[in-house]
Amino acid sequence: xxxxxxxxxxxxxxxxxxxxxxxxxxxxxxxxxxxxxxxxxxxxxxxxxxxxxxxxxxxxxxxxxxxxxxxxxxxxxxxxxxxxxxxxxxxxxxxxxxxxxxxxxxxxxxxxxxxxxxxxxxxxxxxxxxxxxxxxxxxxxxxxxxxxxxxxxxxxxxxxxxxxxxxxxxxxxxxxxxxxxxxxxxxxxxxxxxxxxxxxxxxxxxxxxxxxxxxxxxxxxxxxxxxxxxxxxxxxxxxxxxxxxxxxxxxxxx
Amino acid sequence: xxxxxxxxxxxxxxxxxxxxxxxxxxxxxxxxxxxxxxxxxxxxxxxxxxxxxxxxxxxxxxxxxxxxxxxxxxxxxxxxxxxxxxxxxxxxxxxxxxxxxxxxxxxxxxxxxxxxxxxxxxxxxxxxxxxxxxxxxxxxxxxxxxxxxxxxxxxxxxxxxxxxxxxxxxxxxxxxxxxxxxxxxxxxxxxxxxxxxxxxxxxxxxxxxxxxxxxxxxxxxxxxxxxxxxxxxxxxxxxxxxxxxxxxxxxxxxxxxxxxxxxxxxxxxxxxxxxxxxxxxxxxxxxxxxxxxxxxxxxxxxx
Numbered sequence: 001x002x003x004x005x006x007x008x009x010x011x012x013x014x015x016x017x018x019x020x021x022x023x024x025x026x027x028x029x030x031x032x033x034x035x036x037x038x039x040x041x042x043x044x045x046x047x048x049x050x051x052x053x054x055x056x057x058x059x060x061x062x063x064x065x066x067x068x069x070x071x072x073x074x075x076x077x078x079x080x081x082x083x084x085x086x087x088x089x090x091x092x093x094x095x096x097x098x099x100x101x102x103x104x105x106x107x108x109x110x111x112x113x114x115x116x117x118x119x120x121x122x123x124x125x126x127x128x129x130x131x132x133x134x135x136x137x138x139x140x141x142x143x144x145x146x147x148x149x150x151x152x153x154x155x156x157x158x159x160x161x162x163x164x165x166x167x168x169x170x171x172x173x174x175x176x177x178x179x180x181x182x183x184x185x186x187x188x189x190x191x192x193x194x195x196x197x198x199x200x201x202x203x204x205x206x207x208x209x210x211x212x213x214x215x216x217x218x219x220x221x222x223x224x225x226x227x228x229x230x231x232x233x234x235x236x237x238x239x240x241x242x243x244x245x246x247x248x249x250x251x252x253x254x
Numbered sequence: 255x256x257x258x259x260x261x262x263x264x265x266x267x268x269x270x271x272x273x274x275x276x277x278x279x280x281x282x283x284x285x286x287x288x289x290x291x292x293x294x295x296x297x298x299x300x301x302x303x304x305x306x307x308x309x310x311x312x313x314x315x316x317x318x319x320x321x322x323x324x325x326x327x328x329x330x331x332x333x334x335x336x337x338x339x340x341x342x343x344x345x346x347x348x349x350x351x352x353x354x355x356x357x358x359x360x361x362x363x364x365x366x367x368x369x370x371x372x373x374x375x376x377x378x379x380x381x382x383x384x385x386x387x388x389x390x391x392x393x394x395x396x397x398x399x400x401x402x403x404x405x406x407x408x409x410x411x412x413x414x415x416x417x418x419x420x421x422x423x424x425x426x427x428x429x430x431x432x433x434x435x436x437x438x439x440x441x442x443x444x445x446x447x448x449x450x451x452x453x454x455x456x457x458x459x460x461x462x463x464x465x466x467x468x469x470x471x472x473x474x475x476x477x478x479x480x481x482x483x484x485x486x487x488x489x490x491x492x493x494x495x496x497x498x499x500x501x502x503x504x505x506x507x508x509x510x511x512x513x514x515x516x517x518x519x520x521x522x523x524x525x526x527x528x529x530x531x532x533x534x535x536x537x538x539x540x541x542x543x544x545x546x547x548x549x550x551x552x553x554x555x556x557x
Contacts, residue, residue, distance in 0.1 A: 064451060064454065079455060084448055088449060088452075088470070088471070089551040090471075090547075090550055091470075103457040103458050103466075131551075131552060132552065133552020135287075135288075136283075136284065138283065138287065151455070151456060151457070168283070172283060173280075175279075
C-alpha cells in the first residue's frame with residue numbers, strides 16, 4: 001500500500017481499492033476497484049446488502065488491514081466505533097475515555113479535565129464512575145463515542161454503531177451524533193444496513209454492490225438539517241435508494 | 255432546561271419544531287434504562303467475608319458429622335480415631351507449640367514457594383504467549399509438567415539439593431508454576447479480538463497494549479490459573495515434607511511422618527484436619543478474589 005499526497009479537498013481517498021481474502025479457488029473478493037473520495041467535514045454513509053464489503057472498507061481505512069490493490073489516503077487521525085461498544089469491562093466509563101487520552105500522551109491533570117468534558121458532550125456527565133455493565137446499551141455506545149472523540153480524530157469511522165440499539169434510543173442518538181459531528185467538523189464514514197438511517201444522517205449515501213463490493217451509485221442527500229428519520233423527504237429518498245438496492249439484490253437471486 | 259420556543263438550545267439540537275430537545279429526551283431515556291437495575295451496592299466487607307466463609311463452615315460441620323457417624327458405627331473400633339479424642343489431641347498439640355512451629359514453617363515454605371512460582375510462571379507464560387516458536391516448542395512441555403505427579407520429583411529434588419528446604423521449595427515451584435504459566439497463556443489467548451482492535455485504534459502499542467489491555471483482560475483466567483497452581487503447589491509441598499525431612503525444621507509433613515513411625519493414628523488425623531482447614535481457607539481467599547473480579551466485570555448479579 002502506498003500513500004498518496006493528500007489533496008486539500010479530501011479527507012479520505014480510496015483509489016482503485018481491491019481486497020481479496022484467501023488464495024486460489026477459495027479466495028473471496030470482498031472489494032473490487034472501489035474509488036471514493038470524502039471531503040473534510042463530510043458525513044458519508046456506506047450502504048449495501050451482506051457481502052458488499054462495507055466493514056472491510058472501514059478496516060482498510062482504519063489501517064487494521066491492508067488492501068490487496070489500490071491506494072488509500074487519509075489525512076489526519078482516525079478513530080473507529082464498532083457495533084459493540086468494545087469498552088474495557090475492568091475500567092469505569094471515565095477511565096475508558098481517559099485511557100484513550102493517555103494513549104495519546106495527554107498529561108494527568110489535563111486528562112481528568114478532558115474526560116469530564118467529553119462525558120458532558122455525550123450527556124453522561126454524572127456517569128463517569130459507573131462501570132460499563134451498569135449502563136444501558138445506548139449509554140455504553142455514547143461512552144464509546146466519547147472515547148473515539150478522545151482520540152482527537154479528524155476522521156471517525158463507524159461500523160453500524162447503532163445496529164444493536166432499539167429504535168427510540170437510536171433516534172435520539174442520531175440527533176446527538178448530528179450535533180457533535182457538526183460542532184467538531186468531523187469527517188465521518190458510517191456503515192449501516194438501515195437505509196433511512198443513512199439518509200437521516202448522511203450528506204451523501206454510497207450504495208455498494210455485493211460480491212464483489214463495488215460502488216454502485218452515489219446519492220447526494222441535500223435535505224436541510226435538522227432532519228427527522230420519519231420526515232417525507234427522508235422517506236422519499238430512502239425508498240429510491242431501497243429500490244436501487246432491491247434491483248441489485250434480485251440480480252443475485254437469478 | 256430549554257424553553258420550547260423553537261430556538262436551538264445549548265442542551266442539544268432540536269429534533270424538529272415543537273419536539274423536546276435531544277438532550278432532555280436522552281436524559282429521560284437514561285433514567286428509564288437504569289431504573290430497576292441493581293444500584294451497584296458493594297456491601298460491607300464483613301458481610302462479604304461472612305458470605306464467602308459460611309459455606310466452608312457448613313462443609314466442616316458436615317465432615318464432623320460424617321466422621322462421628324463412622325465412629326458410632328464401630329468401624330475398625332480398636333484403632334479408629336474418634337472425633338472427640340482426635341480433636342482433644344489436636345488441642346493438646348496446639349498447646350505444646352510444636353504444631354504452631356511446624357505450621358509456621360510449612361506456611362512459610364508455601365508462601366515463598368508460591369511467590370517464586372508466580373514470578374517464574376508469569377515469565378514463562380509471557381514469553382510463550384508472545385513468541386510463536388516458543389509456544390510450539392514449550393507449550394506442550396508445560397502441560398506435560400503440569401500433569402506429572404509431583405511426588406515423582408521428590409527423589410530428584412532430594413538428591414539434587416540434599417535434605418534441606420531448597421528441595422521443598424523446588425517441589426512447590428515445579429508444582430505451581432506450570433499451572434500459573436498456562437493460566438496466563440490461556441488468558442492472553444482469550445483476549446477479545448474486538449477489544450484488541452479498539453485498543454489498536456486508540457493507539458495502544460506493545461508495552462502499553464500489554465499493560466492496559468492484555469494483562470487486565472486476562473486477569474480472570476489468570477486468577478483461575480493461580481488457584482490451580484496453589485492446589486498443585488500445596489500437594490507438592492506435602493509430598494516433599496513427608497519425605498524430605500530437614501534437620502531442626504519441623505513441618506506438618508514431618509509431624510505426619512513421625513506419627514506414622516509411632517503408629518499414632520490420632521495425631522496423624524489431627525494434622526490432616528489442620529491441612530484440610532488450610533485448604534478450605536485458601537480456597538475461600540481465591541473465591542473472594544474471583545468474585546470481586548466478576549463483580550467489576552458485571553459477570554454476576556449484584557445481590
